[in-house]
Amino acid sequence: MKSPESDTLHPIRLSRRRFVQGLAAGGVIASTPSMLQANEQSRQTIQGTAPELSGKVIELEVAQSPVNFTGSSRLATTINGSIPAPTLRLREGDEVIIKVTNRLSVPTSIHWHGIILPYQMDGVPGISFKGIAPGETFTYQFKLQQSGTYWYHSHSGFQEMTGMYGALIIEPRSKEIIQADRDHVVLLSDWTDDDPMAVFGKLKVQGDIYNFNQPTVSDFFKDVSTLGVSAALDKRQMWNQMRMSPTDLADLSSSAITYLMNGTTPAGNWAGTFKPGERVRLRYINGSSNTFYDVRIPGLKMSVVQADGQNVKPVSVDEFRFGPGETYDVIVEPKQQAYTVFAQSMDRTGFARGTLSVAAGLTAPVPKLDPVEWLAMKDMMGKMDHGSMAKDTMDHGSMNHGGMAMDHSKHGMMQSDKNALAKPSQKVNHAKTEYGPSVDMRVDMPRTNLDDPGIGLRDNGRHVLTLADLHSLDGIIDDQRTPVREIELHLTGNMERYSWSIDGLEFGESTPVAMKQGERIRIILQNDTMMTHPMHLHGMWSDLESDDGTLRVRRHTIQVQPAQRISFLTTPHDLGRWAWHCHLLFHMDAGMFREVVVS
Amino acid sequence: MKITQHITFAITLSTIISAPMASAQEHDMHSGHDMSGMQSANKEMDHSDHDMSPMQSSNKEMDHSNMTGMDHGSMTGSMQPQGGDAPINARDPHAYSSGFTLSQGPYSQAGPRQLKLADEHSFWAVLGDRLEYDPDSESTVFDLQSWYGTTFHRLVIKAEGDIADGSLEEMQADVLYSQALDGYFDTQLGVRLDQNEGGTDRQWLAVSLQGLAPYWFEVDISAYLGEDARTALAMEAEYELLFTQRLVLQSRAELSAYGKEDLDNGIGAGLTNGEIGMRLRYEVSRQFAPYLGIEWRRSFADTADLIRKTSGTVEDTEFVVGLKFWF
Numbered sequence A: 001m002k003s004p005e006s007d008t009l010h011p012i013r014l015s016r017r018r019f020v021q022g023l024a025a026g027g028v029i030a031s032t033p034s035m036l037q038a039n040e041q042s043r044q045t046i047q048g049t050a051p052e053l054s055g056k057v058i059e060l061e062v063a064q065s066p067v068n069f070t071g072s073s074r075l076a077t078t079i080n081g082s083i084p085a086p087t088l089r090l091r092e093g094d095e096v097i098i099k100v101t102n103r104l105s106v107p108t109s110i111h112w113h114g115i116i117l118p119y120q121m122d123g124v125p126g127i128s129f130k131g132i133a134p135g136e137t138f139t140y141q142f143k144l145q146q147s148g149t150y151w152y153h154s155h156s157g158f159q160e161m162t163g164m165y166g167a168l169i170i171e172p173r174s175k176e177i178i179q180a181d182r183d184h185v186v187l188l189s190d191w192t193d194d195d196p197m198a199v200f201g202k203l204k205v206q207g208d209i210y211n212f213n214q215p216t217v218s219d220f221f222k223d224v225s226t227l228g229v230s231a232a233l234d235k236r237q238m239w240n241q242m243r244m245s246p247t248d249l250a251d252l253s254s255s256a257i258t259y260l261m262n263g264t265t266p267a268g269n270w271a272g273t274f275k276p277g278e279r280v281r282l283r284y285i286n287g288s289s290n291t292f293y294d295v296r297i298p299g300l301k302m303s304v305v306q307a308d309g310q311n312v313k314p315v316s317v318d319e320f321r322f323g324p325g326e327t328y329d330v331i332v333e334p335k336q337q338a339y340t341v342f343a344q345s346m347d348r349t350g351f352a353r354g355t356l357s358v359a360a361g362l363t364a365p366v367p368k369l370d371p372v373e374w375l376a377m378k379d380m381m382g383k384m385d386h387g388s389m390a391k392d393t394m395d396h397g398s399m400n401h402g403g404m405a406m407d408h409s410k411h412g413m414m415q416s417d418k419n420a421l422a423k424p425s426q427k428v429n430h431a432k433t434e435y436g437p438s439v440d441m442r443v444d445m446p447r448t449n450l451d452d453p454g455i456g457l458r459d460n461g462r463h464v465l466t467l468a469d470l471h472s473l474d475g476i477i478d479d480q481r482t483p484v485r486e487i488e489l490h491l492t493g494n495m496e497r498y499s500w501s502i503d504g505l506e507f508g509e510s511t512p513v514a515m516k517q518g519e520r521i522r523i524i525l526q527n528d529t530m531m532t533h534p535m536h537l538h539g540m541w542s543d544l545e546s547d548d549g550t551l552r553v554r555r556h557t558i559q560v561q562p563a564q565r566i567s568f569l570t571t572p573h574d575l576g577r578w579a580w581h582c583h584l585l586f587h588m589d590a591g592m593f594r595e596v597v598v599s
Numbered sequence B: 001m002k003i004t005q006h007i008t009f010a011i012t013l014s015t016i017i018s019a020p021m022a023s024a025q026e027h028d029m030h031s032g033h034d035m036s037g038m039q040s041a042n043k044e045m046d047h048s049d050h051d052m053s054p055m056q057s058s059n060k061e062m063d064h065s066n067m068t069g070m071d072h073g074s075m076t077g078s079m080q081p082q083g084g085d086a087p088i089n090a091r092d093p094h095a096y097s098s099g100f101t102l103s104q105g106p107y108s109q110a111g112p113r114q115l116k117l118a119d120e121h122s123f124w125a126v127l128g129d130r131l132e133y134d135p136d137s138e139s140t141v142f143d144l145q146s147w148y149g150t151t152f153h154r155l156v157i158k159a160e161g162d163i164a165d166g167s168l169e170e171m172q173a174d175v176l177y178s179q180a181l182d183g184y185f186d187t188q189l190g191v192r193l194d195q196n197e198g199g200t201d202r203q204w205l206a207v208s209l210q211g212l213a214p215y216w217f218e219v220d221i222s223a224y225l226g227e228d229a230r231t232a233l234a235m236e237a238e239y240e241l242l243f244t245q246r247l248v249l250q251s252r253a254e255l256s257a258y259g260k261e262d263l264d265n266g267i268g269a270g271l272t273n274g275e276i277g278m279r280l281r282y283e284v285s286r287q288f289a290p291y292l293g294i295e296w297r298r299s300f301a302d303t304a305d306l307i308r309k310t311s312g313t314v315e316d317t318e319f320v321v322g323l324k325f326w327f
Helices: A014-021 A196-205 A217-227 A229-242 A377-384 A396-411 A413-418 A585-590 B003-030 B036-045 B053-066 B301-309
Strands: A052-054 A057-067 A074-079 A085-091 A095-102 A111-113 A137-143 A148-153 A165-171 A182-192 A257-261 A270-273 A280-286 A293-296 A302-307 A310-317 A319-322 A327-332 A338-345 A351-357 A485-494 A499-502 A513-515 A521-527 A533-537 A542-545 A551-555 A557-560 A565-570 A576-582 A593-598 B123-134 B139-149 B153-164 B167-180 B185-196 B202-213 B217-226 B231-242 B247-258 B270-282 B288-299 B315-326
Touching: A057 A085, A074 A085, A148 A280, A148 A327, A165 A182, A165 A280, A182 A270, A182 A351, A196 A585, A196 B123, A217 A229, A229 A377, A257 A338, A257 A351, A302 A319, A310 A551, A319 A327, A499 A585, A521 A533, A521 A557, A542 A557, A557 A565, A576 A585, B139 B167, B153 B185, B167 B202, B185 B217, B270 B301, B270 B315, B288 B301
Parallel strands: A052 A085, A057 A095, A085 A165, A182 A280, A270 A351, A485 A521, A513 A593
Antiparallel strands: A057 A074, A095 A137, A111 A148, A148 A165, A182 A257, A280 A327, A293 A319, A293 A338, A302 A310, A302 A327, A338 A351, A485 A499, A521 A565, A533 A557, A533 A576, A542 A551, A542 A565, A576 A593, B123 B139, B123 B315, B139 B153, B153 B167, B167 B185, B185 B202, B202 B217, B217 B231, B231 B247, B247 B270, B270 B288, B288 B315
């Protein structure tokens, strides 16, 4: 296959293009990789739309199996020999038994992402259980108390990154309110041919090793010719002074990873079929380890009906961004023969792609990648992006947002006199551990608005989903109590040292966040870094609120943009220890991770 | 000097480097803002409260250059997005723990803590900043650094030397314990071992400050204390300019000084020598980059006189070919 723009995308050299685009054959391997062990040679990895398993008893087997995404054979870690892992289609209210057998030489685990269950079933080694030893079978057993689109993945080491992820669909017990004639899982992920730990080790030595969009001398002269010398200097002043990169949008780029849609490379072109006139439900799952995807289907409006498995008031958009861990269900009504499902990475170095068509094998034009944008001052300073500083990067949109946030605070004042916890506090409290070597910046005037689509999507001419567009349907946010207390945590990091933490403390230095069972708690997450972090709290819901204390949408994973301060309410119902972390796998492993104790 | 003095010295160096930056940042970000409401909260963070008397004049200069046309009438407090000291009332990050730890408290897993992430692992690297050949003098120069350890605590070995006619002419190896000082700088304490073919080997106590200064200058400053009260100071700075994502010009400057003459090794008291080099490399990968370079070297003061006595050259410009790499 040859997409119309693929030559212009990666003009570097052929091998490079093949690396990014992947092999069309997508894992159908003619020769056996030399690294394979004898007993594994017979297994072929199944790729593309995952096989489906349903019922009350499910058996899963974790093993290594060969894949070839780039022209080089590698061993993936797979569940039942497929990437993605089998789609589990279960039923709300059922007590399910899932037996997981480990055929690896190392321990493994499976975490049911977004599922409310007893902590011993949550699948985080060292927190919820011991893990599943080689040769052992662990039986997960829990009652499904919710419905919607979820997913499951390994929570051991970097196994998720090497293939252990699959969709988990829970059909509602009562009538499905989302009407659709057809249903496709679109699971986005990313793949690296290198050993993930070696990749991590390289980032530890050079944090920008995979960033090939760094500012150059010629960029400077281009700016000089369009903006003038002093404006071009101004534009760079803060970044250079603070030793920060304005193009630090992702730790891994297409120079290290291949972007996958349902386990299929862009060249492999995953196909989903429909009949014209049908309402098609697409269950988008971001099962990648490192990649924020910006997803759109040129020519089709997407009506977002579910976020993280929870029904929302339908909102029609052209595009949405989601990070690792998040899911969105949309309804599309395709009428033409073929449409491209296009998911570009946030750093604009590559894309995952598939085709919705009336018959497999058709293609539609593939859009070009959007240009790389510099992070704006609001990504660095929050509300401080006005005034005389950096006039040229000043974004007028952000001033409106800042103004809106201030309006809200005025409205809320009457109530806040009555109850200080009616709305989230705006006063920034940095932890005393944020002043050390683990932290490269702090934000003193964060932005609290939810209507920013984020860097690279602002004013792009398309209607892009923002958190402000999402409203849980009545009855989903059932707990309207005012929180009894507020927990403020800051997301922190140091790109130069490649360290990620919360409140400047990596996991090993941290202590758990203690919660009382049944209490209504407000959690404030302030992002003191220049990257977006998808924060996933296990075992309980994250009910996102706006800065005036209005409940918005129930999530299990919330993305926090640079210099943003968001708040959500939670009610821990299930006792035990839970994990809470950034779902960018490298950030999690670097230490942006907390334990929660519910007692 | 005692160890504590070494550390004090290192911290002083870092203050000198970071102070003008912090000050300039404060003003940049406050331009045009009415910060009157922020005064009390930020008093602790105000650098003007710190005793930095030696820096005041340079701060002033930078302030003015950054404040042209700015309204600073309302600017009384200051916030600082990087570094600084925590205010006394800063939040306790353990305040939410109810006294529980990762291994103790309700529902913790039995036995030693099982979940350890990369922040508790050690990593290592070997970085070859310069491995180059000078065709004129037919000599090879190496400048390597390797480290092993965690994010904030490392063993660092720096080795720099010359090889000519297949034998080691001279080498300086610094073996240091490195501890993170702030977001961008490490303080290092250890020993320096000199090997001088045809001279006298020397051993020193070493203290260094290494890191990334504002505006992306890689800086390495070391002070040494040897036998017989010998002292030495070495400074190194690098700056990289990206012409493209792969074509990079590295500018580099180095300056050395000694407190006492060392005739065995051809060293006079005072400023001894300096180097300025430019190296244009092509990054085949970020870890493998061949380069072409030009370097100007000069000996100064008494050292230059010593060289003149032996009819050597005190000033030299040479072309080099080399390789920058890391693994």
